[in-house]
Amino acid sequence: MTGKTLLMIPGPVELSPGVLEVLNNAPPSHVAPAFIEKFGQSLKMMREVWGAGAGSQPFIIAGSGTIAMEVAVVNTLAAGQRALVVHTGYFSARMAEMLRRRGALVTELSAAPGQAPSVEELERALDQAQAAGEPFHALFATHVDTSTGVRVEAEAIARAAKERGVLSVFDGVCATAGEDFKMEEWGADIYLTASQKALGAPPGLALLVLSERALRARQELSSAPPMSLDIEQWLPVMRAYEAGRGSYFSTPATSLLLALHQGLKEVVGFERFGARGAPARIRAHAQVGRAMRAGWSALGLELFSGSPEIAANTMSAVLYPAGVDSSLLGAIKKRGVVVAGGLYPGREQDYFRVGHMGYMVERPDLLLQTLRAVGESLIEAGFSADLDAGLNAARACF
Numbered sequence: 001m002t003g004k005t006l007l008m009i010p011g012p013v014e015l016s017p018g019v020l021e022v023l024n025n026a027p028p029s030h031v032a033p034a035f036i037e038k039f040g041q042s043l044k045m046m047r048e049v050w051g052a053g054a055g056s057q058p059f060i061i062a063g064s065g066t067i068a069m070e071v072a073v074v075n076t077l078a079a080g081q082r083a084l085v086v087h088t089g090y091f092s093a094r095m096a097e098m099l100r101r102r103g104a105l106v107t108e109l110s111a112a113p114g115q116a117p118s119v120e121e122l123e124r125a126l127d128q129a130q131a132a133g134e135p136f137h138a139l140f141a142t143h144v145d146t147s148t149g150v151r152v153e154a155e156a157i158a159r160a161a162k163e164r165g166v167l168s169v170f171d172g173v174c175a176t177a178g179e180d181f182k183m184e185e186w187g188a189d190i191y192l193t194a195s196q197k198a199l200g201a202p203p204g205l206a207l208l209v210l211s212e213r214a215l216r217a218r219q220e221l222s223s224a225p226p227m228s229l230d231i232e233q234w235l236p237v238m239r240a241y242e243a244g245r246g247s248y249f250s251t252p253a254t255s256l257l258l259a260l261h262q263g264l265k266e267v268v269g270f271e272r273f274g275a276r277g278a279p280a281r282i283r284a285h286a287q288v289g290r291a292m293r294a295g296w297s298a299l300g301l302e303l304f305s306g307s308p309e310i311a312a313n314t315m316s317a318v319l320y321p322a323g324v325d326s327s328l329l330g331a332i333k334k335r336g337v338v339v340a341g342g343l344y345p346g347r348e349q350d351y352f353r354v355g356h357m358g359y360m361v362e363r364p365d366l367l368l369q370t371l372r373a374v375g376e377s378l379i380e381a382g383f384s385a386d387l388d389a390g391l392n393a394a395r396a397c398f
């Protein structure tokens, strides 16, 4: 917590006191014994949070979510191979562009803004390509597209891909540790995220887990990825740290690793509802998501993401009501809360976005403060929001 303003955007997020405390240290050497231990533990905790299988491999690389996406793209396929992108917004479009730059033959399966293509449509697209003798090598989906607040049906998508021998890659940057995901059980091949979203650490780390199949896909590529993005370069390093030995390919972001370690510890040690670990933390995010949606609705607002079933639990994309525009953001900020504007191309002025992931599962008080700031700002803008109803509806969910 900065103490000045409350940062409620979909990443970076407010940090827990525990993570902030860890950040208050000089950067350790990448081969200091205590650092090696924490790096290894972080990789192991990733396995747990991701629900990863024994043959899979976690990677922690300095970089952003975008870099994690790029690592996934360049290690999965080479020029001329076919990729299907489930398009649910700005970040899916970015993934498609990365694939095109890699030389992949990209098909995008789109839906109206705020919607997601159905699993039936996806299965049809996969089957038609197969029947035409031009099967997809891999499919890419954004678990929660941060531009729309839409969550895809990751389990059904991963299973559909697995059944057909197609690799599945999920951008979990706005989802991992905040939305349900069981990598091995569902047969997903890559699940990636960044440090600054639901894992509750500062920006700067790209995190991925690759299945055995995904690791094999890299070995079978006809052309190697750029060196710094090549998982073959990083693989011995990750294996060494997990086995308790230091290693070097490129200096890890040691300070950030310590913060991530603490963030992961808070996820796997999370206790609520008589449960422990990532499943409990994800349930807490579902509760927060319900509370925020109840709050918006009782304030008289509607979501950009079409229906509650596909609305993310980690963030809200909320439409401005009639007569209110994006000047609302300034009014909310004046009340000490920072939220984000719209991000869907061409619809930026229609809605705003609020992040409620990570440490926020511990702080219903700050979530209510956010709803209050939005409600008061709406009233100031001339919209008749029922502030008490909004706050009570959210409170009732906790």
Ligand SMILES: *Cc1c(COP(=O)(O)O)cnc(C)c1O
Binding pocket: 010, 011, 064, 065, 066, 067, 091, 142, 144, 145, 146, 171, 172, 173, 174, 194, 203
């Ligand atoms: C934030 C986000 C990204 C991009 O992450 P950066 O760290 O900003 O590069 C990619 N995908 C999704 C779904 C995101 O929410």
